[in-house]
Amino acid sequence: MEKDLFVERYLKWGGKVVAITEKPCFRINTTLITPEQLLKRFDNEDIAVRKVPYLDHGYEVLTSSFSIGSTIEYLLGYYYIQSAIAQLPVLILQVNENDLVLDCCASPGGKTTQLAQYMNNNGQIIALEKKRERLSRLKNNLERCQIANTTVYHMDARKNHELGVCFDKILVDAPCSGNYVTDKHWFSKRTPEDFVRMATVQKAIIKSAIKSLRPGGTLVYSTCSLEPEENELVIDYALRHLPVTCKSTGLQLGTQGLQQPFERTLHPDIRHCRRFWPHQTTTQGFFIAKLVKK
Amino acid sequence: MKAFISQFWNGELAHIKIGNEYYKKNDALTTLTRDISKTPVSQGQYLGQQRKGLFYPSSYLLQFLAKKTTKKLIVTDKAAWLFVCGKDIRRRSVIEQYTPDDGDYVLILNTKKETLGYARITVKNKAIVRITRLFDIGDYLRRE
Numbered sequence: 001m002e003k004d005l006f007v008e009r010y011l012k013w014g015g016k017v018v019a020i021t022e023k024p025c026f027r028i029n030t031t032l033i034t035p036e037q038l039l040k041r042f043d044n045e046d047i048a049v050r051k052v053p054y055l056d057h058g059y060e061v062l063t064s065s066f067s068i069g070s071t072i073e074y075l076l077g078y079y080y081i082q083s084a085i086a087q088l089p090v091l092i093l094q095v096n097e098n099d100l101v102l103d104c105c106a107s108p109g110g111k112t113t114q115l116a117q118y119m120n121n122n123g124q125i126i127a128l129e130k131k132r133e134r135l136s137r138l139k140n141n142l143e144r145c146q147i148a149n150t151t152v153y154h155m156d157a158r159k160n161h162e163l164g165v166c167f168d169k170i171l172v173d174a175p176c177s178g179n180y181v182t183d184k185h186w187f188s189k190r191t192p193e194d195f196v197r198m199a200t201v202q203k204a205i206i207k208s209a210i211k212s213l214r215p216g217g218t219l220v221y222s223t224c225s226l227e228p229e230e231n232e233l234v235i236d237y238a239l240r241h242l243p244v245t246c247k248s249t250g251l252q253l254g255t256q257g258l259q260q261p262f263e264r265t266l267h268p269d270i271r272h273c274r275r276f277w278p279h280q281t282t283t284q285g286f287f288i289a290k291l292v293k294k
Numbered sequence: 295m296k297a298f299i300s301q302f303w304n305g306e307l308a309h310i311k312i313g314n315e316y317y318k319k320n321d322a323l324t325t326l327t328r329d330i331s332k333t334p335v336s337q338g339q340y341l342g343q344q345r346k347g348l349f350y351p352s353s354y355l356l357q358f359l360a361k362k363t364t365k366k367l368i369v370t371d372k373a374a375w376l377f378v379c380g381k382d383i384r385r386r387s388v389i390e391q392y393t394p395d396d397g398d399y400v401l402i403l404n405t406k407k408e409t410l411g412y413a414r415i416t417v418k419n420k421a422i423v424r425i426t427r428l429f430d431i432g433d434y435l436r437r438e
Binding site: 069072144147163164 | 338340375
């Protein structure tokens with residue numbers, strides 16, 4: 001599809017297409033090192049960083065004379081390179097040390113290792129990855145960050161209920177069509193038909209995940225897509241067909257979910273979702289919803 | 295894995311094996327997944343894997359063994375960096391050492407006492423003449 005058509009499409013919903021250059025970000029793995037210790041080491045190595053205000057362990061790299069993916073500290077698992085916005089879903093899920101957590105689409109492991117960190121490597125995580133070729137990256141990152149509480153299955157997240165396990169918390173960082181910030185050829189690759197096709201998969205994952213969630217349990221759904229078909233329409237489907245309510249994420253960053261995309265009024269609780277337009281947040285595009293099972 | 299660990303420590307580490315990979319035994323994880331018909335691809339703390347006749351330990355296992363053994367060399371930061379890039383250690387880069395025997399497997403640590411891998415040493419007349427890298431944690435990057 002032409003870029004102009006996307007520009008027009010986004011404009012209707014309050015979005016803009018702007019060039020964003022994200023600074024590299026990382027999350028300190030506090031199970032292995034304290035922020036003070038790591039920041040002192042970075043200081044000695046002339047790596048200048050700044051804390052991301054809306055994250056607890058997230059920092060952006062201001063200047064560095066070499067790649068932060070090739071330091072001894074990185075190899076020792078002291079930090080994980082992860083965009084700032086991608087650190088939000090786990091924060092919103094609010095896991096604790098006794099939880100039993102499902103991570104539906106886990107590779108490369110940024111959110112899995114973050115879940116384990118917030119659980120102090122206690123409790124239990126089951127992480128699923130559908131694509132065999134992505135499993136090794138997930139396993140490498142679990143190894144590097146010394147994650148001890150996670151079991152990984154090579155499995156399609158649409159069948160997660162077949163595990164027969166009842167989870168306290170579930171993270172669905174769903175496969176999506178992405179957004180233009182992270183791929184300069186994105187506009188020429190995508191059409192609305194892709195978004196509808198992707199939404200079919202996303203709905204199937206949520207449907208299965210809600211079956212696996214205990215009553216009162218929390219599910220956080222996120223994508224790095226800006227398309228309502230993959231975001232608000234998926235949550236609208238969940239609110240109308242599954243035993244869930246949509247709760248506030250508690251975030252100030254971002255804007256409310258779109259309540260009337262495509263001239264159709266969605267479920268009123270869609271307002272609790274958060275949408276992150278790159279021109280407003282200077283991050284890549286993102287979407288987050290928090291669902292609680294009735 | 296047992297043969298590798300015995301180079302540094304006489305104890306035993308309870309573990310499970312998935313394929314050629316070893317994981318620290320964790321009863322809570324195995325109890326939860328006992329009734330799941332699928333076999334996991336990984337479970338809990340990774341200890342290492344056997345590949346082409348050599349044991350590739352995890353960072354966790356290396357650090358665990360460093361607390362149990364005296365067979366370790368502390369090397370300069372420059373040598374530590376070259377080591378994780380796949381290079382052998384020069385004799386003059388060793389800052390602290392134990393009393394070595396020829397053919398010993400030794401853990402290589404940087405000045406912050408972090409374990410970066412292991413090597414085999416050649417000793418002549420009670421002096422180290424060669425430190426040959428066998429595994430280093432730069433393996434993560436080379437694997438990807």
